[in-house]
Amino acid sequence: xxxxxxxxxxxxxxxxxxxxxxxxxxxxxxxxxxxxxxxxxxxxxxxxxxxxxxxxxxxxxxxxxxxxxxxxxxxxxxxxxxxxxxxxxxxxxxxxxxxxxxxxxxxxxxxxxxxxxxxxxxxxxxxxxxxxxxxxxxxxxxxxxxxxxxxxxxxxxxxxxxxxxxxxxxxxxxxxxxxxxxxxxxxxxxxxxxxxxxxxxxxxxxxxxxxxxxxxxxxxxxxxxxxxxxxxxxxxxxxxxxxxxxxxxxxxxxxxxxxxxxxxxxxxxxxxxxxxxxxxxxxxxxxxxxxxxxxxxxxxxxxxxxxxxxxxxxxxxxxxxxxxxxxxxxxxxxxxxxxxxxxxxxxxxxxxxxxxxxxxxxxxxxxxxxxxxxxxxxxxxxxxxxxxxxxxxxxxxxxxxxxxxxxxxxxxxxxxxxxxxxxxxxxxxxxxxxxxxxxxxxxxxxxxxxxxxxxxxxxxxxxxxxxxxxxxxxxxxxxxx
Amino acid sequence: xxxxxxxxxxxxxxxxxxxxxxxxxxxxxxxxxxxxxxxxxxxxxxxxxxxxxxxxxxxxxxxxxxxxxxxxxxxxxxxxxxxxxxxxxxxxxxxxxxxxxxxxxxxxxxxxxxxxxxxxxxxxxxxxxxxxxxxxxxxxxxxxxxxxxxxxxxxxxxxxxxxxxxxxxxxxxxxxxxxxxxxxxxxxxxxxxxxxxxxxxxxxxxxxxxxxxxxxxxxxxxxxxxxxxxxxxxxxxxxxxxxxxxxxxxxxxxxxxxxxxxxxxxxxxxxxxxxxxxxxxxxxxxxxxxxxxxxxxxxxxxxxxxxxxxxxxxxxxxxxxxxxxxxxxxxxxxxxxxxxxxxxxxxxxxxxxxxxxxxxxxxxxxxxxxxxxxxxxxxxxxxxxxxxxxxxxxxxxxxxxxxxxxxxxxxxxxxxxxxxxxxxxxxxxxxxxxxxxxxxxxxxxxxxxxxxxxxxxxxxxxxxxxxxxxxxxxxxxxxxx
Numbered sequence: 020x021x022x023x024x025x026x027x028x029x030x031x032x033x034x035x036x037x038x039x040x041x042x043x044x045x046x047x048x049x050x051x052x053x054x055x056x057x058x059x060x061x062x063x064x065x066x067x068x069x070x071x072x073x074x075x076x077x078x079x080x081x082x083x084x085x086x087x088x089x090x091x092x093x094x095x096x097x098x099x100x101x102x103x104x105x106x107x108x109x110x111x112x113x114x115x116x117x118x119x120x121x122x123x124x125x126x127x128x129x130x131x132x133x134x135x136x137x138x139x140x141x142x143x144x145x146x147x148x149x150x151x152x153x154x155x156x157x158x159x160x161x162x163x164x165x166x167x168x169x170x171x172x173x174x175x176x177x178x179x180x181x182x183x184x185x186x187x188x189x190x191x192x193x194x195x196x197x198x199x200x201x202x203x204x205x206x207x208x209x210x211x212x213x214x215x216x217x218x219x220x221x222x223x224x225x226x227x228x229x230x231x232x233x234x235x236x237x238x239x240x241x242x243x244x245x246x247x248x249x250x251x252x253x254x255x256x257x258x259x260x261x262x263x264x265x266x267x268x269x270x271x272x273x274x275x276x277x278x279x280x281x282x283x284x285x286x287x288x289x290x291x292x293x294x295x296x297x298x299x300x301x302x303x304x305x306x307x308x309x310x311x312x313x314x315x316x317x318x319x320x321x322x323x324x325x326x327x328x329x330x331x332x333x334x335x336x337x338x339x340x341x342x343x344x345x346x347x348x349x350x351x352x353x354x355x356x357x358x359x360x361x362x363x364x365x366x367x368x369x370x371x372x373x374x375x376x377x378x379x380x381x382x383x384x385x386x387x388x389x390x391x392x393x394x395x396x397x398x399x400x401x402x403x404x405x406x407x408x409x410x411x412x413x414x415x416x417x418x419x420x421x422x423x424x425x426x427x428x429x430x431x432x433x434x435x436x437x438x439x440x441x442x443x444x445x446x447x448x449x450x451x452x453x454x455x456x457x458x459x460x461x462x463x464x465x466x467x468x469x470x471x472x473x474x475x476x477x478x479x480x481x482x483x484x485x486x487x488x489x490x491x492x493x494x495x496x497x498x499x500x
Numbered sequence: 501x502x503x504x505x506x507x508x509x510x511x512x513x514x515x516x517x518x519x520x521x522x523x524x525x526x527x528x529x530x531x532x533x534x535x536x537x538x539x540x541x542x543x544x545x546x547x548x549x550x551x552x553x554x555x556x557x558x559x560x561x562x563x564x565x566x567x568x569x570x571x572x573x574x575x576x577x578x579x580x581x582x583x584x585x586x587x588x589x590x591x592x593x594x595x596x597x598x599x600x601x602x603x604x605x606x607x608x609x610x611x612x613x614x615x616x617x618x619x620x621x622x623x624x625x626x627x628x629x630x631x632x633x634x635x636x637x638x639x640x641x642x643x644x645x646x647x648x649x650x651x652x653x654x655x656x657x658x659x660x661x662x663x664x665x666x667x668x669x670x671x672x673x674x675x676x677x678x679x680x681x682x683x684x685x686x687x688x689x690x691x692x693x694x695x696x697x698x699x700x701x702x703x704x705x706x707x708x709x710x711x712x713x714x715x716x717x718x719x720x721x722x723x724x725x726x727x728x729x730x731x732x733x734x735x736x737x738x739x740x741x742x743x744x745x746x747x748x749x750x751x752x753x754x755x756x757x758x759x760x761x762x763x764x765x766x767x768x769x770x771x772x773x774x775x776x777x778x779x780x781x782x783x784x785x786x787x788x789x790x791x792x793x794x795x796x797x798x799x800x801x802x803x804x805x806x807x808x809x810x811x812x813x814x815x816x817x818x819x820x821x822x823x824x825x826x827x828x829x830x831x832x833x834x835x836x837x838x839x840x841x842x843x844x845x846x847x848x849x850x851x852x853x854x855x856x857x858x859x860x861x862x863x864x865x866x867x868x869x870x871x872x873x874x875x876x877x878x879x880x881x882x883x884x885x886x887x888x889x890x891x892x893x894x895x896x897x898x899x900x901x902x903x904x905x906x907x908x909x910x911x912x913x914x915x916x917x918x919x920x921x922x923x924x925x926x927x928x929x930x931x932x933x934x935x936x937x938x939x940x941x942x943x944x945x946x947x948x949x950x951x952x953x954x955x956x957x958x959x960x961x962x963x964x965x966x967x968x969x970x971x972x973x974x975x976x977x978x979x980x981x
Contacts, residue, residue: 052623055580056573056610061623064568064638071569089548092540093612093643093660094596099536112602115575117612120647121593129537131574131598131612142533142542151831157545162574162643166601179574350632 027355027362032300037244038172041295045173048303048363050294058171058178062287065363066174068311069290070181074160076213077183077285080205086156086185093161094129095138102137103263109230110134113165131164136231136256136282139186140264147278150190150270155278156198158185174291175248175500182286188266188278192257195279199253202283203236206251209285214293215306215414216240217422218250219444219495221472225453229282233257239471239495241422242295245442247471247497250292251285296418297387303364304387306414307407314403315365316345317356319372330371333381333399341403361386366410367403385410426495435484439465439496449473449494450483457485461496470494508836508843513781518725519653522776526654529784529844531775539652539659543768546844547655549792550771551662555641557694558664558766561686567637567666574642575610576619583618584744590711591615594646612645617712617737617763620667621745628669628759631751635675636759637668655772656729656981663767669747669759673738676760680734683764684717687732690766695774696787696895697721698903699731700925700976702953706934710763714738720952720976722903723776726923728952728978731773732766777899778868784845785868787895788888795884796846797826798837800853811852814862814880822884842867847891848884866891907976916965920946920977930954930975931964938966942977951975 027047031039045051050066062070078088094117101107110133117129132138139157147155164179171177185202189195203220210216218238222228228235232254241247260266261277270276297304307313314337318330327347334345344365346356353370360368370382375393383394383402387410394402427443429435438445449470450457462469473494483490508528512520526532531547543551559569575598582588591614598610613619620638628636645660652658666683670676684701691697699719703709709716713735722728741747742758751757778785788794795818799811808828815826825846827837834851841849851863856874864875864883868891875883908924910916919926930951931938943950954975964971 052626054573054619055577055622056575056619059573059575061573062571064570067570068568070571087545087549088552089545090543090551090662092535092537092542093645094537094540096536114602115598115610116600117596118599119597119609121595121649128600129596138535138537141536145533164574168602181571 027358029300029302029362033243033298037295040298040300041291042173044294044298044303050290050303051173053173056178058167060173060177062181065311066290069293069305069309070287072309072311073209073213073285073289074183077205077209078160080208081158081183081185084156084201084205086158086187088159089157090159090161091135091139091142093132095132095135097128097130099137099141100130103231103260105259106136106231110165113167115164115166132161133163133165134282134284135159135161135163135184136186136260137264140260140266140280143186143188143278144264144266147188147266147268149268153188153190153268153278154194156185156187158183172291172500174294175288177287180287182284185281185283187281188261189280190268190270190276190278192279195281196255198281199236199255202253202281203238203251206238206253206283206285210238210250210289211415212411213306213309214289215411215418216250216289216292216296217415217419219422219426219472219474221474221495223252223472224449224451224458224470224494226458227470229254231256231259232282233259237472240292240296241425241444241497242292242500243421244295245498246500247444247495248288248292248500249471250289251283253283254281256280256282296421297414298364299387301358302362304414305364305366307366307411310364310366311342312344312360312363312365313342313407314344314367314369315356315360316343316369316371317353317360318345318347319353319370321373326371326373326376329376330369333369333371333396337400337403340400341407357384367406369399387413429484430481432484435496436465439468439498443497444471445496446493447484447496448479448481448490449492449496450486450488450490451492451494452483452486452488455483455486455488457483461485465498467498468496469499470496471499508839510781510783510843514724514779518776521779521781522772523654525775525779525784531771531784532654534654537659539648541654541658543662546792547771550774550786550790551768553790553792554690554694554766554770555664558686558690559641561689562639562664562666565637565682565686567639567668569640570638571640571642572616572620572623574613576613576616578609578611580618580622581611584712584741586740587617587712591646594648596645596647613642614644614646615763615765616640616642616644616665617667617741618745621741621747621761624667624669624759625745625747628747628749630749631671634669634671634749634759637666637679639664639666653772653981655775656769658768661768663765666762666764668762669742670761671749671751671757671759673760676762677736679762680717680736683734683762684719684732687719687734687764687766691719691731691770692896693892694787694790695770696892696899697731697770697773697777698896698900700903700907700953700955702955702976704733704953705930705932705939705951705975707939708951710735712737712740713763714740718953721773721777722906722925722978723773723981724902725776726979727981728925728976729769729773729981730952731770732764734764735762737761737763778895779845780868782839783843785895786845786847788847788892791845791847792823793825793841793844793846794823794888795825795848795850796837796841797824797850797852798834798841799826799828800834800851802854807852807854807857810857811850814850814852814877818881818884821881822888838865848887850880868894910965911962913965916977917946920949920979924978925952926977927974928965928977929960929962929971930973930977931967931969931971932973932975933964933967933969936964936967936969938964942966946979948979949977950980951977952980
């Protein structure tokens with residue numbers, strides 16, 4: 020793509036038009052591209068490497084927790100897919116159906132998995148016979164397809180996406196529910212410590228919970244676009260699926276019991292959240308611990324000097340601890356390389372020219388602040404370690420301040436509507452009554468706002484911001500992707 | 501599944517009925533299970549962990565070679581799928597077609613990828629403009645679907661399987677072709693050093709090569725069932741796809757040229773090859789470097805002794821270097837645990853009882869030979885290292901001897917047919933003429949034998965074993981899965 024790179028910069032300001040800015044960053048920072056399959060992306064190496072790090076770090080924690088990986092079929096026979104009523108109702112409208120193989124019409128249509136409860140639990144019902152077979156804690160990393168007809172947004176809402184889906188079964192409700200905080204804490208650690216993304220954590224409302232779940236716990240993110248978006252989540256399914264799929268076991272007294280189940284997921288969506296949260300008008304800003312290139316080295320060549328040799332030496336010395344990239348292409352100028360590394364969000368840039376070489380130092384540039392520091396070579400390794408950590412913390416603190424400054428607590432419906440119109444994350448008392456039509460009316464009144472989640476351990480003794488009926492809890496509301 | 505484990509052993513001898521033996525090993529060693537999707541397996545944790553190791557080791561080598569990972573959509577629009585004539589002809593009969601999303605009929609059918617050339621090369625044609633954009637060496641690890649109507653065999657032939665697909669583009673034919681030995685050597689290293697699987701390596705015949713390729717290089721394995729099976733392969737596609745997808749670049753002189761391309765793959769099939777090659781009448785035998793549990797520890801408990809504490813201490817001391825599993829379940833006897841570990845192919849078993857504890861030693865049992873050795877605790881770590889390496893080499897050498905002993909070189913068609921009837925891997929001179937019908941006749945005469953591949957650098961100056969026309973090369977023939 021070299022020839023098109025004469026105008027490599029982002030041509031729209033993030034504050035002016037964030038969707039256009041986002042699209043340009045995605046393409047110009049070489050993260051992803053559109054394809055001729057509507058709503059489906061190519062993950063190019065620079066975004067796929069981010070996903071690989073998220074997978075590796077999450078998977079490590081799952082394995083430490085005793086969760087094992089497996090792989091179940093992509094296809095789900097229609098009859099199996101329809102076994103749990105709420106589940107099929109929730110997913111049917113967006114299922115991609117395989118009807119033919121070659122020229123042969125299949126006897127039964129096959130759903131391309133939008134999620135794998137139904138195909139996995141058929142096996143669980145065969146495998147789980149005794150209390151000795153529990154807990155069964157399996158996970159798979161795979162692709163899923165949800166053919167939504169809403170407007171697709173790269174990473175944030177794509178018709179095919181990548182995720183983990185954990186599916187666990189326990190002998191008791193308590194054991195199952197205890198898994199919730201464990202999993203949410205893993206996801207939160209990935210979001211905070213890897214992606215520098217703070218969130219609000221809580222239960223989804225009765226109407227927004229997962230199709231088939233007793234309750235859903237989610238991480239919700241609030242983006243500079245003024246919209247919220249759901250991140251990783253955990254569903255406690257009670258015995259709903261166990262009853263639909265006959266997942267029964269003999270307990271230690273010889274009684275037949277249904278298993279208690281959970282599911283949980285983190286998806287490629289978090290990549291989009293990260294891009295939108297941290298990026299700036301120069302392009303992508305990548306949190307250092309997830310960046311596919313953590314340190315870029317640009318040699319500034321003079322005549323007859325040994326700059327390139329020194330640059331290679333530095334690359335070599337850093338390679339075992341960091342992801343380093345020395346840009347020694349001769350057909351591009353140093354200025355071009357600086358711009359490209361900024362566009363691609365490389366956290367730290369090392370510039371080294373003849374004068375630096377003579378002074379036994381380099382110039383170190385931070386992507387997020389643009390700060391340039393001259394660093395003596397013998398201090399380089401320790402300075403890099405400090406700067407990467409400092410950059411991560413600054414990104415996280417900045418995002419956290421942004422989140423906190425945008426939360427508005429309101430006490431009545433007029434304030435509520437104004438805060439939503441102001442693109443805020445609104446905290447209000449909420450009835451969370453399945454039989455009320457509060458959610459529908461709020462959505463209509465505000466052109467799309469909805470309850471995002473309900474923070475736990477924050478009881479309310481007031482009344483619902485909309486209907487005035489008793490509200491035992493608060494909810495976060497906002498417009499969402 | 502505890503209750504069914506009262507008869508955990510394999511009930512059929514490998515030498516009596518290898519397909520039945522294979523099915524039992526797959527299920528009883530907890531590797532995989534059937535599903536209600538015909539021809540599609542569940543990879544249970546014990547087989548998926550093997551795949552994870554194969555992926556990790558292969559991926560490491562790809563990355564060292566400069567190949568980057570990406571991810572392209574699962575679906576391929578029909579019009580795109582049809583762009584390369586030989587390719588569409590080869591794959592169409594086994595494509596699973598998505599025709600509907602929810603209740604909506606799609607405007608265009610979508611193929612579930614049987615392989616991703618067509619969806620990837622549409623992007624390549626956008627991305628590759630200049631010699632500076634080359635080489636482009638991308639890979640993805642993903643699932644693919646080939647709805648074959650042949651009899652499915654777990655791992656060996658499943659309608660959905662997991663694989664890597666490397667797709668690379670180069671500026672010159674030479675650069676592209678030089679990638680062949682590099683990739684084949686990576687695959688061979690994985691097969692030999694990880695899976696203890698020797699193979700014969702060579703080019704596929706003109707009729708057996710990949711749909712769309714100029715030539716295909718394959719690793720072919722010969723199994724104790726007397727059948728051969730193709731393993732990982734590499735395809736040099738010349739400019740076939742570049743022309744079909746308009747993948748052109750300006751070279752350094754400003755001329756437009758088509759790119760030269762390759763593709764390559766290793767699939768979950770190798771797990772099946774490994775099972776069938778090394779297993780015995782006690783069950784699975786796993787090569788030590790790919791085994792999900794390398795060392796099993798069984799405490800043999802007496803009264804008032806500290807066996808379990810010592811067993812935990814041993815587990816702890818080995819954990820950083822090996823995959824260790826201490827079986828401390830109280831509801832199963834040591835004998836049951838020995839059988840289960842043998843069934844699951846655990847390479848080394850440590851037995852420790854009160855007498856061993858008193859003598860400061862343990863009993864070490866090798867899965868492949870059944871040899872029991874008493875090992876002093878202070879020699880345990882070094883003995884384990886030696887035994888794991890020795891076991892790998894023994895499995896490989898045994899498999900290699902088996903392969904070599906089954907290769908029969910023949911000079912005429914009667915010998916040829918007899919050797920095929922004797923279930924041998926037959927080496928014979930072969931015309932490899934696209935216009936001749938040798939392959940069809942051989943297949944008919946022998947009920948299914950075909951040329952597997954053609955070893956390189958073994959010129960022949962004789963005549964084809966079937967048609968008598970000049971043969972410049974030898975080929976390996978056999979019946980194949």
